[in-house]
Amino acid sequence: MGLLGLLVGLALLVLFAFRGWSVLLLAPFAALVAALFGGEPLLANLTQVFMVHAAGFLAQFFPIFLLGAVFGKLMDDSGAVTSVAAFMAERLGERRVILAVVLAGAAVTYGGVSLFVAFFVIAPMARSLFRAASIPRRLIPAAIVLGTSTFTMSALPGTPSIQNAIPMPFFGTTPFAAPGLGIIASLIMLAAGLWWLHRAEAAARRAGEGYGDDIEGATERAAADELVRERATTAREFDPAELQHGQRSERPSPVWSAIAPLIVVVTVNLVMSLVVLPRLDVSYLAEQRFGETTLAAVAGVWSVAVALTAAIVTTIALNRARLPALRRTMDAGANASVLPAFSVASLVGFGAVVASLPAFAIVRDWVLAIEGGPLVSLAVATNILAALTGSASGGLTIALDALGQTYVELGARTGIAPALMHRVAVIGAGTLDILPHNGAVVSLLAICGLTHRDSYFDIVMVGIATSLLALVAVIALGSALGSF
Structure with missing residues (x-):
């Protein structure tokens, strides 16, 4: 009965989340259903397991959610994201439209701009470029996914994404973990994704397929769609409803002041991770008031938090004249971090209850017995949980909460x-999370005025197939050569 309860709880979570129910309600309900089937005490699981682990996740990672969302909103309202995208388009020209969209998305997300900020800025630019080049608009979502949701989320060394931050306390690593393997994986994803998109473009031209008809107002409707909002905030770290708040600059930021904060994020992150923190005397962390922890457990989060703070200060300093309502912009950014952080924390609480059930030992033993060794079983575990939850961050945290110490x-x-x-x-968490119910996929299609039927196959090829290919390469190289 315990295993049945685990499966029923997970099924309820997936089914109702896909129907647009809030994870804030679903996750504790599904956790209690799983506990009920297992004959476990309900209130103790709610207050002593679910809430403790959800609160622990927030205690560790809320600074990154908060600072990342504020930075993204500042970059949006100052016109900096628009400037970076326009710069890429201008430099690469009409003959390399797909590459321009991919690199624009990669530049802003690797620089720390929240995913949904990038979606709402880059999608209109992509429509204009694709229309001028007569490339089918059904390829726009795949191009944006390749640039924003693949290698800059999971593989590039130092990426400030929440997904790259989550393993750091478990493994005592930094955002630059396995940099050589990360670069190789990034190149595989980028090269394979561009190959597929150019192949699709060529096939469309041979068939005489042009841009197609736009759906007017799709982006604006998506921003106000509550169903999109619920799915989006489970998937990533920015509440799209807050994009309508604050006040955008009427003139774009100069490209140098738009790019500078992105460079600051990467540079400060690197310096903090590899130079500053390793040289600090942090023996005080062993004290009870600081949680009796170690530098290895907190260094990664500290590095990303300092990098994002430095980028926020840089953005304000360089673009103050283009931030006419600075307080409202920063308030909107702060508010945009709350619902995503609590949504993912609720998924973490659900995973903690499931992992505490006696029946979970069957699942754990099955995962650890997978052929190929620990790296393969770890990849399978994160893949499956990210796929079921539709969230790379949620699936990754559940997997590591349950199995991290074992690994x-x-x-x-x-x-x-x-x-x-x-x-x-x-x-691993950034592969099968891009299934049809993923909030980022649903949101992007709504922003572009397209459907799963129109564009999802190409999203699968650039988002899932390329990431799986890179994952296999990393496991093979890591098994043969170790980490580098």
Whole structure:
């Protein structure tokens, strides 16, 4: 009965989340259903397991949600994201429209701009470019996904995405874990994704397929759609409803002041991770008032938080004249972080209840027995949970909460570096999360005025197929050569 309850709870979570029910309600309800079937005490599971682990997730990662959302909103309202996208389009020209859209998305998301900010800015630009080049608009979502939701989310060393931050406390790693493998994975995703998009473009031209008809007002309707909002905030770290608040600049930011904060994020993150923090005397962390922790457990989050703070200060300093309502912009950014953070924390609480049930031992033993060793089983676990929850961050945290310590011990026994496990876990979570019910996919299609029938196959090829290919390469190289 315990295993049945686990499956029923998970099925309820997936089914009703897909129908647009709030995860804030669904996750505790599904967790209690699983506990009920297992004959476990309900109130104790709610207050001592679900809430404790959800609160623990917020305690660790809310600073990144908060600072990332504020930074994204500042970049949006100052016109900086628009300037970066326009710069890419101008430099690459009409003959390389797909590449321009992909690189514009990659530049802003690797620089720390929230995914949904990038969606709402880049989609209108992509429509204009694709229309001028007579490329089918059904390829726009795939081009945006390739640039924003693949290698810059999970593979590029130092990416400030929440997905790249989640494994750091578990494995004692930094955002730059396994940098060589991350770069190789990024190149595989980018090259394979561009190959597929150019192949699709060529096939469309041979068939005489042009841009097609636009749906007017799709972006504006998507921003106000509550169903899109619920799914979006489960998937990533920005509440799209807040994009309508604050006040956008009437003139775009100069490209140099738009790019500078993005460079600051990467540079400060690198310096903090590899130079500053390792040289600090942080023996005070062993004190009870600081949680009796270690630098390895907090360094990654500290690095990203400082990098985003530096980028926020840089953005305000360089674009103050283009932020006519600074307080409202920052308030909107702060508010945009709350619902996503609590949604993912609720998924974490659900996972904690499931992992505490005696029946979960069957699932754990099955995962650990998967052929191919710890790296393969870790990749399978993160893939499955990200697919079921429709959230890379939620699935990754559930997997590591339940199995993280086990994999640390396995790594120590088998000689697998924590950095390698970090990179495999993050890339694994960023593959099958892009299933049809994923909030980012649903939101992007709504923003572009397209349907799953129109564009989802191409999203699968650039988002799932390329990431799986990169994941296989990282596991193979890591198994043969170790972490590098």
